[in-house]
Amino acid sequence: MPYPIIFDTDPGVDDAQAIAIALRHPDIELLGLTTTYGNVDVETATHNALLLAQLAGRSDVPVAQGAASPLVKPRHPAPAHIHGKNGLGDIELPKVQGKRDPRSAAQFIVDTVNARPGEVTLVTVGPVGNLAAALQLDPALVDKVKRVVVMGGSIREGGNVTPVAEANMFNDPHAAQRVLTAGWPLTLVGLDVTHRCVLTREHMDRIEAGQGALGKVLAESYTFYSDFYREFLGIDGCCPHDSCALAWLLRPELFTTAPGHLAVVTEGSAEGQTIFAPEGRGFIQERWSQTPLVEVCLEADGQAVVEWIAETLS
Ligand code: BDR
Ligand code: CA
Numbered sequence: 251m252p253y254p255i256i257f258d259t260d261p262g263v264d265d266a267q268a269i270a271i272a273l274r275h276p277d278i279e280l281l282g283l284t285t286t287y288g289n290v291d292v293e294t295a296t297h298n299a300l301l302l303a304q305l306a307g308r309s310d311v312p313v314a315q316g317a318a319s320p321l322v323k324p325r326h327p328a329p330a331h332i333h334g335k336n337g338l339g340d341i342e343l344p345k346v347q348g349k350r351d352p353r354s355a356a357q358f359i360v361d362t363v364n365a366r367p368g369e370v371t372l373v374t375v376g377p378v379g380n381l382a383a384a385l386q387l388d389p390a391l392v393d394k395v396k397r398v399v400v401m402g403g404s405i406r407e408g409g410n411v412t413p414v415a416e417a418n419m420f421n422d423p424h425a426a427q428r429v430l431t432a433g434w435p436l437t438l439v440g441l442d443v444t445h446r447c448v449l450t451r452e453h454m455d456r457i458e459a460g461q462g463a464l465g466k467v468l469a470e471s472y473t474f475y476s477d478f479y480r481e482f483l484g485i486d487g488c489c490p491h492d493s494c495a496l497a498w499l500l501r502p503e504l505f506t507t508a509p510g511h512l513a514v515v516t517e518g519s520a521e522g523q524t525i526f527a528p529e530g531r532g533f534i535q536e537r538w539s540q541t542p543l544v545e546v547c548l549e550a551d552g553q554a555v556v557e558w559i560a561e562t563l564s
Contacts, residue, residue, distance in 0.1 A: 252279040253499060254369050256359055258316070259492070260288030260376030261298040263333050263475035267449070268375060268492035269299065270457075270464055271562050273306040277500055281362050281370065282312040284355035288376040288421055290328050290337035292318045295376075298337050300348045305464040309348045316355025317379030320422040322516075329417075332478045338467060339474025356383035360391065367394040371499065375401040375492035377421035378429045385432055392434040401495040402426065403440035403512070403524035405546055415522030416441050419514055423522045427514040430524070433542040438512065439495045440524065443505060446552030447494060448487040451476070453560040460564040468563075490559055497555045498547060504558070506549040511541045 257272045257280060259265045272280045283303065285295040296315045303311045319325040334340035351358055359380065363370045372395055374381055381398065385391055402418035403426075409415040419426045430436065449472075458469035472488065479485040498505050509529040515521055526546055527538040 252277050253371055254279040254281050254366060255371045255373050256282050256284060256362055258284045258286065258372060258374040258376060258380050259299065260286050260290060260295045261302065262289035262337050263339055263471045264490050264492045265375055266302055266338060266471060267468055267490050268496055269302045270306065270461060270468060271493055271496050273303060273308045275562055280311050282314060282358055284314045284316050284358055284380050286317045286376045286380050287319060287325060289333045292316065294337050296350050297346055300346045300350065301343060302464065304346060304348055305467060312351040314351040314353050314355045314358035320377065321379060321382060321424040326421065334474050339471035341470040355380040356387055359384040360388045363391055363394050369396055371397045371399060373399045373495050373499065375495055377418050377425065379422050379425040382425035382428045385428060392432050395434055398434050398436045399439060399495045399499055400436065401439050401492050403438050405440060405442050405524065405526045405548060407441040407445055410441060412522065414520050419524055420522030423514050423516045427516055430512045430514055431541040436544040437498060438544060438546040439498050440547065443547045443550035444489050444491040444494045446550045447489055447555045448485060449490045449556050449559060450487040453556055456560050457563040493559045494555060497558055501558055504551045504554050505547045507545045507547050509543055509545055511539050512544055513541055
């Protein structure tokens with residue numbers, strides 16, 4: 251039975267790879283794409299989401315635009331050196347024909363979950379302001395979603411935009427604090443596992459061959475993105491962060507998880523850090539263990555995950 255999901259995203263090169271999976275995988279029923287600023291501004295994110303759906307022949311998938319900036323802090327400049335100014339490696343892009351859904355991302359999430367209570371999984375792979383806004387509109391969502399899967403955070407791995415913070419958490423720590431402690435069933439897929447996964451040129455050649463016009467955009471934007479990984483991190487390939495959230499959903503046996511309590515640092519030099527207190531572990535004060543229980547990914551079979559991505563899109 252397919253998984254009905256809403257995919258919340260800031261495309262973004264690795265977002266585009268994950269969107270392709272969400273559009274193509276036979277076990278996913280993609281109910282909609284919701285967009286946020288992050289890797290690009292929100293208008294560009296919406297443009298890219300519409301384009302990717304169109305290239306996959308899936309213009310039937312609604313795209314609803316969401317957060318243009320963080321809840322509290324000022325917006326950081328988009329990381330054009332990683333994803334390109336257009337979010338897709340500055341390659342030339344075909345014209346978009348479709349139009350976005352008139353609703354806000356938050357309203358779209360509320361309407362869609364309420365239409366199918368208990369069925370819908372929210373997969374979020376950008377700053378999480380849209381989920382925080384949806385919770386504000388309808389606090390009872392916590393009991394109506396099937397699960398929330400968050401690509402973000404880091405437990406033992408350290409950060410990628412600061413020594414301790416992962417980009418999606420850092421970009422809106424106040425929203426992240428609300429979403430990660432809301433009390434809905436939640437799984438965190440962070441850098442502890444996404445850094446174990448390296449999507450190589452060989453994988454991307456298979457994806458390009460399998461995905462027609464969409465494959466061309468994925469392959470060309472991959473070149474720009476992997477240049478960043480080579481230059482800054484000395485990696486031959488790229489980490490397909492956002493696809494890992496879908497890999498966890500469909501192939502959880504490739505991941506090791508642990509139950510516990512999360513908190514997000516919202517201010518100061520550790521802003522955006524995710525703090526994890528394993529279930530049952532006593533600390534000097536109880537406050538670390540007072541947020542609702544969630545599940546975090548701690549390890550993954552990285553090779554099997556990237557093979558699954560390539561296989562899905564071949
Ligand atoms: C996350 O940050 C973004 O740049 C990526 O698209 C991914 O969602 C990784 O830290
Ligand atoms: Ca992303």
